[in-house]
Amino acid sequence: MELIEALIVLTEVLFLLAISPLLTGIIRKVKAWMQCRVGPGLLQPYRDIWKQLHKSTVMSREASWLFLIIPYVCFGAMLCLAVLLPVFLAGPSGGMGDMLAAIYILAIFRAMMVLGGLEGGSSFGGMGGSREMMISAIVEPTLLLSIFSVAAISGTTNLSDISEYFAASDAGVLSPSMFLAAAAIFISLMAENSRVPFDNPATHLELTMVHEGMLLEYSGRELALMETASFLRLTLFMVILSNVFFPWGIALSTGAGALTLGFVAITLKLLLLSVIVAVVESVMAKMRLFRLPNLLTISFTLSLLAVISYYIL
Amino acid sequence: MFPAILPTLLLTLPLLGALISILLKGEKGRTYGYLCASMSAVSGAFWALYVLLEGTETYVLPLPSVWGDYAIRLDPLGALILLISSLTFACVAMFSLFSREGEEVHGSTLFNLFMLSVITALVADQVLLLLVAWESMSLTSFLAAWSSREDEDTKASWKYLAITHFGAILIIVAFVFLSVQSGETRLSAMSGLGASMGSMASTAVVICLFMGFGSKLGLLPFHIWMPDLYGRAPSSLTALLSTASSNVAVLVLVRATFSYVGIAEQHVLAISVMGLAGLTALWGAWQALMQRDTSRILSFSSMENMGLILLTLGAGMLFQSYGAAEAAGFCILAAMFHLINHTVFKALLLMGAGAARRSTGQSDLERMGGLAKTLPALSLVFLIGILSVAALPPFNGFASEWAMFKSLMHAEPIADPLVQLALPLAIAAMALSTAIATAAYLRLFGFMFLGRPRSNGACQPRTMDRKDLFPFIPLTLLCLLLGVGSFPLLNELAAAVSPLVGLSGMEVVDRYSISLSHQGGLDPLALGIILAAGIILTYLVLRLLGRRSLERRDTWDCGTPLDRRTQYTPTGFSQPILRVFEKVYRPRTTVHEEARPSPYIRSVRFEQVLPDLFLERIYKPLTAGAMFLAFQVKRMQNGSIQTYLAYIMIILVVLLVVLR
Numbered sequence: 001m002e003l004i005e006a007l008i009v010l011t012e013v014l015f016l017l018a019i020s021p022l023l024t025g026i027i028r029k030v031k032a033w034m035q036c037r038v039g040p041g042l043l044q045p046y047r048d049i050w051k052q053l054h055k056s057t058v059m060s061r062e063a064s065w066l067f068l069i070i071p072y073v074c075f076g077a078m079l080c081l082a083v084l085l086p087v088f089l090a091g092p093s094g095g096m097g098d099m100l101a102a103i104y105i106l107a108i109f110r111a112m113m114v115l116g117g118l119e120g121g122s123s124f125g126g127m128g129g130s131r132e133m134m135i136s137a138i139v140e141p142t143l144l145l146s147i148f149s150v151a152a153i154s155g156t157t158n159l160s161d162i163s164e165y166f167a168a169s170d171a172g173v174l175s176p177s178m179f180l181a182a183a184a185i186f187i188s189l190m191a192e193n194s195r196v197p198f199d200n201p202a203t204h205l206e207l208t209m210v211h212e213g214m215l216l217e218y219s220g221r222e223l224a225l226m227e228t229a230s231f232l233r234l235t236l237f238m239v240i241l242s243n244v245f246f247p248w249g250i251a252l253s254t255g256a257g258a259l260t261l262g263f264v265a266i267t268l269k270l271l272l273l274s275v276i277v278a279v280v281e282s283v284m285a286k287m288r289l290f291r292l293p294n295l296l297t298i299s300f301t302l303s304l305l306a307v308i309s310y311y312i313l
Numbered sequence: 314m315f316p317a318i319l320p321t322l323l324l325t326l327p328l329l330g331a332l333i334s335i336l337l338k339g340e341k342g343r344t345y346g347y348l349c350a351s352m353s354a355v356s357g358a359f360w361a362l363y364v365l366l367e368g369t370e371t372y373v374l375p376l377p378s379v380w381g382d383y384a385i386r387l388d389p390l391g392a393l394i395l396l397i398s399s400l401t402f403a404c405v406a407m408f409s410l411f412s413r414e415g416e417e418v419h420g421s422t423l424f425n426l427f428m429l430s431v432i433t434a435l436v437a438d439q440v441l442l443l444l445v446a447w448e449s450m451s452l453t454s455f456l457a458a459w460s461s462r463e464d465e466d467t468k469a470s471w472k473y474l475a476i477t478h479f480g481a482i483l484i485i486v487a488f489v490f491l492s493v494q495s496g497e498t499r500l501s502a503m504s505g506l507g508a509s510m511g512s513m514a515s516t517a518v519v520i521c522l523f524m525g526f527g528s529k530l531g532l533l534p535f536h537i538w539m540p541d542l543y544g545r546a547p548s549s550l551t552a553l554l555s556t557a558s559s560n561v562a563v564l565v566l567v568r569a570t571f572s573y574v575g576i577a578e579q580h581v582l583a584i585s586v587m588g589l590a591g592l593t594a595l596w597g598a599w600q601a602l603m604q605r606d607t608s609r610i611l612s613f614s615s616m617e618n619m620g621l622i623l624l625t626l627g628a629g630m631l632f633q634s635y636g637a638a639e640a641a642g643f644c645i646l647a648a649m650f651h652l653i654n655h656t657v658f659k660a661l662l663l664m665g666a667g668a669a670r671r672s673t674g675q676s677d678l679e680r681m682g683g684l685a686k687t688l689p690a691l692s693l694v695f696l697i698g699i700l701s702v703a704a705l706p707p708f709n710g711f712a713s714e715w716a717m718f719k720s721l722m723h724a725e726p727i728a729d730p731l732v733q734l735a736l737p738l739a740i741a742a743m744a745l746s747t748a749i750a751t752a753a754y755l756r757l758f759g760f761m762f763l764g765r766p767r768s769n770g771a772c773q774p775r776t777m778d779r780k781d782l783f784p785f786i787p788l789t790l791l792c793l794l795l796g797v798g799s800f801p802l803l804n805e806l807a808a809a810v811s812p813l814v815g816l817s818g819m820e821v822v823d824r825y826s827i828s829l830s831h832q833g834g835l836d837p838l839a840l841g842i843i844l845a846a847g848i849i850l851t852y853l854v855l856r857l858l859g860r861r862s863l864e865r866r867d868t869w870d871c872g873t874p875l876d877r878r879t880q881y882t883p884t885g886f887s888q889p890i891l892r893v894f895e896k897v898y899r900p901r902t903t904v905h906e907e908a909r910p911s912p913y914i915r916s917v918r919f920e921q922v923l924p925d926l927f928l929e930r931i932y933k934p935l936t937a938g939a940m941f942l943a944f945q946v947k948r949m950q951n952g953s954i955q956t957y958l959a960y961i962m963i964i965l966v967v968l969l970v971v972l973r
Contacts, residue, residue, distance in 0.1 A: 101715065123880060133751075
């Protein structure tokens with residue numbers, strides 16, 4: 001990899017790190033507006049992280065050596081995924097990310113978080129982990145099938161090449177299976193990132209919690225890491241969704257103009273997706289836990305249809 | 314000649330070991346027995362390396378010849394399997410030596426005999442030798458399970474014996490048929506017999522082979538022996554049954570299907586194999602999530618992995634039947650790669666479960682917990698095994714699962730809608746079963762090692778010596794090594810697999826990435842490095858913030874002190890998935906509510922039974938039918954001399970009339 005490409009990758013990672021708390025802030029702000037509240041400032045997530053980073057850590061007596069390693073692994077996995085994804089730049093120099101690998105890196109995060117939830121021996125952690133596994137048991141196949149359909153259309157599983165393929169081709173390449181796969185991935189995005197209607201990120205009520213239950217025993221620096229990693233995960237999902245399905249504007253060469261356009265395009269797309277997520281969250285109610293499989297099965301069916309319709313049509 | 318000594322040692326040392334451990338009773342016999350087994354494994358590994366460097370070797374055993382020469386042959390594919398199996402044998406032998414499992418019975422004798430038969434079946438190049446070795450593999454493993462003192466009721470072993478013999482009959486039929494058809498007793502001399510046999514006969518042979526070997530691998534509906542046997546037998550035996558003997562079964566199955574018989578235009582057969590294998594994988598994953606016993610979880614996990622391997626092999630058959638030889642080659646390669654990786658992590662996990670059972674005296678997940686604090690080293694190696702089997706990067710399960718998914722993505726060139734429907738469904742089945750199995754593995758680790766201990770045994774486990782951990786180390790390192798740097802192995806595998814599909818060679822390694830012909834490769838080494846760099850960088854950056862203060866306090870308990878019963882249970886953990894897949898599990902739930910004077914304090918008893926559908930729907934009616942017939946026949950035997958004289962009379966008359 002040449003120096004310029006390495007620099008671009010580094011910039012991409014730093015950009016994603018910097019913008020991800022902001023996106024969460026925007027989602028919270030838009031949700032507050034829709035509820036006729038003023039809501040916290042856009043920069044509140046940054047302040048929260050900064051504060052937590054400087055607090056002391058309280059750790060459960062029951063926790064083992066794994067407990068303190070998990071936040072680093074989760075955060076490291078998200079950094080790794082940020083390296084793999086094409087952000088401003090697609091094409092052969094855009095990265096080495098394989099889509100299947102990306103899904104399994106997301107699985108590292110989930111697995112580690114579930115183990116972290118079981119560490120304290122509290123009921124909340126086990127409950128969160130158990131629910132998370134139920135959701136992921138359907139979300140993971142959905143993601144894989146959506147990717148299979150995209151890979152079948154573009155003829156590759158390399159994320160950067162897929163992005164380039166769709167960016168370079170005109171709208172004629174758009175097929176029904178792309179829309180089905182995009183819909184499936186959007187539902188998976190909501191499910192994986194613990195958004196309404198799957199989970200309520202703003203609650204600490206055990207009846208509804210999935211994600212918060214697993215983080216309950218974390219505090220201080222470790223909590224900051226886990227929270228930031230979760231913000232980053234949401235951003236990375238949005239990057240996948242926008243650069244695979246709507247890659248227009250992404251740079252295909254390392255020219256300054258193209259890169260600037262790519263930077264502006266991805267920023268706008270991320271902002272737009274955050275607003276969409278916030279609106280969807282606001283107009284829907286949190287679903288009962290055992291109604292969730294219906295929605296998840298819909299997304300699974302959509303992704304299966306995406307693959308089959310590609311071959312049949 | 315130098316290399317001839319290696320196969321000699323490989324086959325004679327286990328015999329010697331078995332003899333020694335019979336003759337020298339007690340501790341000494343055990344030690345020398347296991348040492349012989351380890352040395353035999355070492356010579357097997359060296360022989361395999363020699364074959365990989367120098368090419369195929371054939372020897373004729375000096376045995377009285379009844380039906381052709383007893384030849385043994387090791388080709389590169391066999392050598393790879395022998396290499397990994399030898400490693401497992403060595404590690405399990407050391408594990409058994411230190412762990413004193415099966416101490417009072419003929420553990421080391423049977424270990425040596427089992428090892429001998431597995432290795433003979435692996436290298437056999439003669440039909441009779443293969444069949445005898447296969448049979449002796451079943452018998453020795455049966456005896457080892459049957460005589461182990463942990464096995465209170467012997468039902469599980471008998472179940473195993475019955476199913477495995479049903480499989481053996483099918484294998485014997487298939488191989489004798491092939492041998493008669495070709496007029497050869499040497500396996501290596503058979504190839505492409507399907508063309509001369511006609512499609513009906515070759516389909517029947519392939520079905521016999523899949524069902525026969527499938528009975529050892531846990532193919533539906535022959536899996537019912539697995540959980541019971543794994544739950545009861547010593548872990549040294551199950552670690553070998555799940556790895557070494559599965560390896561032999563898959564190896565011979567691949568050779569027989571793709572080479573001896575050859576694939577003709579049998580699309581429906583291939584799709585049926587894929588369907589059955591996909592169901593096996595799903596069933597294994599579903600059941601693994603619901604088990605309470607650690608070894609039973611791992612037995613269903615073996616079933617799941619073997620299902621995935623057979624699914625990929627079935628896809629290989631499908632591609633080959635359409636003439637897409639390269640895609641078929643990738644499928645076989647991916648399946649064999651996963652088989653090798655499965656050997657590494659499954660031996661590690663089964664040994665780990667055995668060590669935990671020995672330390673705590675518990676194998677029930679509901680009674681474990683908190684072991685990560687008392688047995689930290691074991692928890693580390695077990696975690697690595699779990700991450701590998703759950704296919705998380707950068708460990709080996711991920712690399713081979715990636716290859717299996719990728720090998721199923723070659724539907725493009727084949728225009729038949731049958732294929733284009735079958736392959737996406739296969740990917741869906743594979744994805745669903747791996748996702749559910751991941752939940753099962755996390756549950757296994759989480760409830761064994763994390764949280765609070767749930768029983769006295771788990772509170773104060775017997776500590777493990779450093780030497781007890783020694784057998785785990787090579788397997789743990791291999792989990793990582795095969796995950797990030799499997800390129801030499803893949804090159805060897807590609808060269809070994811390509812003759813099976815009629816190619817002269819395949820390119821699967823492109824500099825530092827694994828790439829099958831479908832675009833987009835995986836660079837496991839770089840992925841591992843980036844991942845590690847991310848983790849280390851995070852740590853270093855946070856170090857810059859300065860030291861933080863760390864306090865240990867109670868878990869958040871909402872004001873009610875927590876004890877060992879106020880944690881989430883493994884049964885509770887898997888309930889949501891049980892609810893989602895209720896149609897699959899068909900749980901029988903009864904809730905008894907006892908009336909109490911106070912409306913607030915109620916006494917409720919909850920019982921849930923997950924029926925074993927295959928036992929109830931298939932095996933029980935079958936045995937009931939057999940018993941019914943037996944009782945009908947018994948009526949004839951009423952014990953009176955006159956009746957028997959009448960029978961003799963009738964038979965005589967019938968014979969006279971018929972043969973006159």
